[in-house]
Amino acid sequence: MLSNNFQSLEDLRFVAEKCPRCSLCKFPPLTRVEHGGFAGICPSYEEFKFHAASGSGLLIMAMSILDGRSEPNETVRRFAFGCTACGGCDVACKYNTDIEIQETILQLRAHLFRTIGPLPAHRAVLDAIEKKGHPLTEAGESAGGWMSDLGFRDGQPGAEYLLWLGPHYRFQKETRRVLGRILALLHRGGVSFTALSDEPYTGRAALEIGDRDLFRRCSEHTSAALRASRARAVVCLSAEDYATLRALTPRFAPIEKPVLHIVEIYDELVRRRKLTPRARVRATAVWHDSSYLGRLSEPYAPWTGQRKKVEGQIAVYDPPRPVRSGAEGCYEPPRRVLQTLPGLEMREFHRRKEYAFDSGETGQAAAANPDFALSTARRRVAEAREVGADTIVTECPQSAYWLSRASGATGPAIKITTLTDLLAESVNGGVS
């Protein structure tokens, strides 16, 4: 029996060895390419240029190791973690095939973790998770008093939503500024919510580094915390947690509540006129589909079954095997909200939605190679300039961080802001 819950590189062989090395994984689905200068989808291939840095290249190196032709070593690790694991290659490939590139990259990382261990920077991240309960190596402040200051009541009975804050909102002061605005909007919209002062970390960084045991433990804690909550649904403030709870945690521990992202709540509140944008927002803005909020948040589709051959040699699955094409990411809700903001002129990136170009924050690549993350964010900022935007809007704290660092690096500065900020500015008439 085959399964979509891949546990090893060997589990992926049946699709991985079908890679024809056609290079389609390096580009958005070709019919969607709009600009010859922004025609790549793979940040690491744009940066490092070797085929080994592409989705296909990483897959081939994984197969080479599996076939006993080569050994895990520093070079393989450099390429495997010099990748944002943003899933762009996976979407591009699956436009035509059912090859599981993203899964193979994550399993290659797990294999490298088991055989030669993590990179020093990643070891520090894992240590932080183990010791501090979150992956932010430079943040140490514990969650506590500030929550009640912001109006949280821990475990409030009868609350409809459990807000899942995530480490960036809980432990980074600059992000907590946005948190205050989020809560104000929710209060204004009449949303009843609660949060957990001892919210566990969902563990994505561990999985991306290859420590699947640690991720399993994080998943089990997360699952137990959600089960204990009486809220109807969980609302993630962080795009990373949203992607993790929808697509990764369910493979290790059950998630029995609907998982939403805060932009979906905004969308609902605006549609139901619980929030009414009034003040003009002077911006020519482009929405950045962060990989976590976009393609990587497509829900996990459990499947077990068999592969059969019909019509001689056509490989089919019994029952049909669902593949994650990126189609079910969160794309429309933030756009709908932006469109309601008076005065805001919207643009679109050439690469958007399921084939958006990453901004450098995903896959723990930034922890190991911040220059690469910055360079990737610069490419995204350049694209924003090319489409005539003066503002990039995102709701992913990591995207906002890297895009902000890149925004003035080359060419005229681009303003980086969040949907929360723009919505609050308009709803509150410029006073937030």
Place this chain on the structure above:
Amino acid sequence: MTFAVTSASEAVQVPRFAGELHHRVHEALAEIVGKRWVETDPAVLDTHAWQYIAEAVTGSHYMPRPVAIVLPANTAEVAAIVRLCNRLGIQYKAVSTAFGMWNAPARADQVVQIDLRRLDRIIRIDRDNMYAVIEPYVTGNQLQTEAMKVGLNTHIAGCGAQCSSLASATSMMGQGMDGVSMGFSNRNLLGFEWVTPDGEIVQVGSFDVAGDDFLGDGPGFSIRGIIRGFAGALGGLGVFTRAAVKLYPWYGPPAFEQNGVSPYYHLRIPDHHTAAVLLVNDWRGMAELGRRIGEAGIADHLTRNAPSLMAGAVTADNNEAVEVYRIPMLHEMYYNLIIVMTALHDDEARWRRKVLRKILSDLRGGMLSNDLSLGGTTALLGFVRTVARRIGWGGLLKSMPSFLKLMMRDAERFGWGAVPDGLPSMMYQAVVRAGMNMRGVFRFAGTFWTAMGSLVSWDNAIRGARVGAQVKAKYIRKGAIVDDGGDNAWGGLYEAGAYAHLEELCMYDQTDPACKEAVTEYVIETNLACIENHCGDSLNAVGPTAHVLFSPVCMDYDKFTARIKAEFDPNNSAEASFYTDPNFVPPEGAQARMAAVLADRAPVSVDNDHIPQEEVETRRATTRS
């Protein structure tokens, strides 16, 4: 016989890691390009060894490893690498997008792989003179995207728009679906910058003297002919670092209107454009259809796709594709051509459609198109009648529920407004943007191989398709390849029908030893049948083992290419195993393999004027077995 004669048991072994040589080469290359741009790690080298249809040569996914991979930044660095290789007595092979085993070395630890990835600029698009100057890593898709913004379009080879335009123009065959209006890659090369096998930098054609001209050949002999001929030298004759390629008028918008999410996109067919599946009743009708469309000069894209390929193109996975392929109405759409016609204005579009409808009406055929006029509806009825002639009205009725399901599927995804042109829109995307080629040929079974496919007259191409289909039927019956009905001829007409090509695709599971074995035999058999039926020199006329077979019946071409190679590359420094190899030694077991195939074959012979009924029946029986 072809390069396919090596069986799995004779596979090239995993090369030993030649540490000292790797180190020495690594250091020398790093001096030229910087350490960052050289790799000699075995796993990284395998990313160039792993290639499409490598199993045909080695029995595994891997071709032999190069000794190093190097990424130069410019022509000067390329020339320095080439001179270094000459000096060290090792070979090199340059690649750009590198899709296919001919990009890899044929022997381990002897070849530096020059990856031209960093040369990726569109240097200039000259709108007035309709040409572009490009570097090796510019893809067909990138060039097309930028050219369309200024009212131009580019030829894209059948390997797909993700592949390098320069590599196809200078070094490969390069047939494609736009050939009826844009020729093939050979015809579009106007000039090139060439690092010769010994490291001299030469500028030819457009780049010569005036610098801004756009002529492919000057007075005297054709250097373009020398460097590529029919098939190109596949990297065996130096490195091409810049090319001027011809562009063509694009009577369409600078960008397309699209919606949907992967893997289903709907593209609104631009105003005045027509996309259609044309259907006639038999091979003879198809021959006449192609000829008359070519003569009329109405088509921008004209291509033949077997029903199985169409089923692959319009679906997102194999389960869905098989369901669609089994719809009797689609399954029997053998005698088809897919056409895209562009026009400047409504009057021209009407004229083109009218001409097309007249041709179809004369041939008792029809079309399924985005032409929703009265005439278009009449042609649609002609399409339905043509299908009914093959499967009967009962079969047509039986098809309706599945066909309606397909329409509902489109409505659900894109709204009812998108339904009338749903299939034409998919075909338009597949043909004009050339980005869905993988769906049928790779997704079905894992990989494919091809046969026949020389550039010949349209009649001859059709004969080749019929020959290929008959050879293939045997392997379908064995269960070794995808049952696509035998006939899976893909190709089209070129330059208003002046010449044509149809190659016989054969899809198989490259991980199954029995399939690999059978396909190797299939290629040998189709090559023999190609020669016996005077179908030209086959797409498989690649590499010395194939030349032994084809050269004597094709003007001894191999003797000329060998002389060119010797003259320009006396050190044999450009790895040329798939071009012409002075050090060629016939692989062990080749003779025995050939003898086995010969003993187990019945020669195939066809005549376009006399198509026996049993041929039609055989195919139908095959597909239903």
